[in-house]
Amino acid sequence: MELDKMDENDWKYHGEGNKSLVVSHVQHARVLRLLKYSTEDAENSHKTTEQAFRHIQNIVDYCQNVMKPLLGEKFVHNGEAVKLPLDFVRQLSLKVQQERPESRCDKVMDTLSGCALCLPNLTQLSSCCCCSREHRPPLCIEIKPKCGFLPASRDITKDIKKKVCRFCMHQHFKLANGKWKRLSHYCPLDLFSGNKQRMSLAIKHLIEEPQNNFNIFKGGECIYTCNDDADVFQDLDELAQHLRPYFLPSGSLLSRQQSSKVVLNELIQVIVSALLSTWDCPRSGQLRKTHLSEGRVTCEASLLHRDLLRNGNHCLPKDCVLDKILSTQMLDNLDIEGLSPLFKRVEQHLQMFPKERCRLQMDGPYNASFLEKVQNCPAEDDGSIEYAVGKVHQYRVAMTAKDCSIMVAIATCGEDDGLDQSLEIQPMKPRFTCSVSILDLDPKPYESISHQSRLDYKIVNHYLRRTQPDN
Ligand code: ATP
Ligand code: ZN
Ligand code: MG
Ligand code: MG
Secondary structure, eight states: OOGGGOOGGGEEEEEEOSSEEEEEESSSSEEEEEEEEETTOHHHHTOOHHHHHHHHHHHHHHIIIIIHHHHOGGGBOOOEEEEOOHHHHHHHHHHHHTTSOGGGTTEEEOOSSOEEEEEEOTTSOOSOTTTTTOOSOOEEEEEOOOOOSOOOOTTOOOGGGGTSOHHHHHHHHHHHTTSOSSOOOOOHHHHTTOOHHHHHHHHHHHHHSOTTTEEEEETTEEEEOOOTTSOHHHHHHHHHHHHHHHHSOTTOOOOHHHHHHHHHHHHHHHHHHHHHOOSSOTTTOOEEOOSSOGGGSOOTTOOSOHHHHHHOOOOEETTSHHHHHHHHHTTOOSHHHHHHHHHHHHHHHHHHOTTHHHHTTBTBOOSHHHHHHHHTOOSSOOSOHHHHHHHHHHHHHHHHHHHOEEEEEEEEOSSSOSOOHHHHTOTTSOOEEEEEEEEOOOOOOTTHHHHHHHHHHHHHHHHHHHHOTTO
């Protein structure tokens, strides 16, 4: 990519989240991730190029020096901060505007700083040797799994938090506030259970109501995403038609309805095995008895049958992507309720000694010494500022892991064009190559902790009022 010869016609709208807008290159497997800000946010719109570049470099450092060692080298791509010509960015912004979903247009793309993050396009399996011979475009499934465990902290004041997971409680809050029109039946605890049946149902629920947690890309194009107004069954049928060539032999005599079911089921099985794969050591088969006691792995709001919940083996293979994400999420072991007093201790300390902000690395730099503070925080509170800072850092790292996305890229492989009848009778033969990555690993601002505390209070109280109005 030659930064001085950038042409907006080489780039197209790819997607966006709350913080950034992503465009992809039409030929090369690259994306640019540009920051967004709300129009009222005067501070950000006045950021100088140097400040904006520093901000993006901070994201890169955090990804590389903190999240990568925690989540695993093989899953994380840290990308590169780049400075783009302002004219290119302005043209690009005009070009993508009409493609943006209305619900995201409360924020605008940063066209003033010219800074962006350049990343590999993870919806395209570029390094796989067999795809070049393959005419079928790769599929990519994006899952934003959210928090996969129930907190066990002694500081929790509402018992319900130990029974119903945050995602399931949050659903009711979002529905009441008009964020979504329908409840999602997805429960993260099912996805992180390691039990294939529970995982399959969790993914089925994601497909049925994707919200912000599920997307499918084909050849880099998004073909399935949240659609609040749509007729879900129509959408599912259309999705199945897209997937049919990947999962059913061309001569299949199944009816459209039957084949939809088979195809979606096959997709789910491929995703489950990719999520449980331990890429380096496929034969080691080591299971981690998910650092959780029995009571903390099922959510009372999950729709799954009680027997399935009880009998499920709650094991994730060590070092699979879900294990890595879950153990990083679990660095938050005090819950926001236990963390709040420590956050206040830090606040007070910084008020008295403002210069300490730098030594304690409250806003970075995100280097080996920051990681050291995260990993070597004392287990018990000794009353020190170091303990409080260590817990605050751990909490922020856990927040990042609760908000990241998993990308499962799937390409059909094999000498033959994939699916002939002979493969049908050898179900064990792998027909796909998968690669798994993790994205959206931004540091969460230190200041957002007080917001988290208020939000937690609102979500839990709303849930209690809805479900137990008499208490
Ligand atoms: P959130 O609101 O979840 O915090 P965000 O604003 O931080 O989102 P990202 O999640 O990083 O933004 O990016 C938005 C979307 O762009 C992603 O959900 C994904 O679909 C797509 N995307 C981001 N990075 C890549 C990449 N490297 N390759 C392919 N697609 C990407
Ligand atoms: Zn749940
Ligand atoms: Mg995201
Ligand atoms: Mg994000």
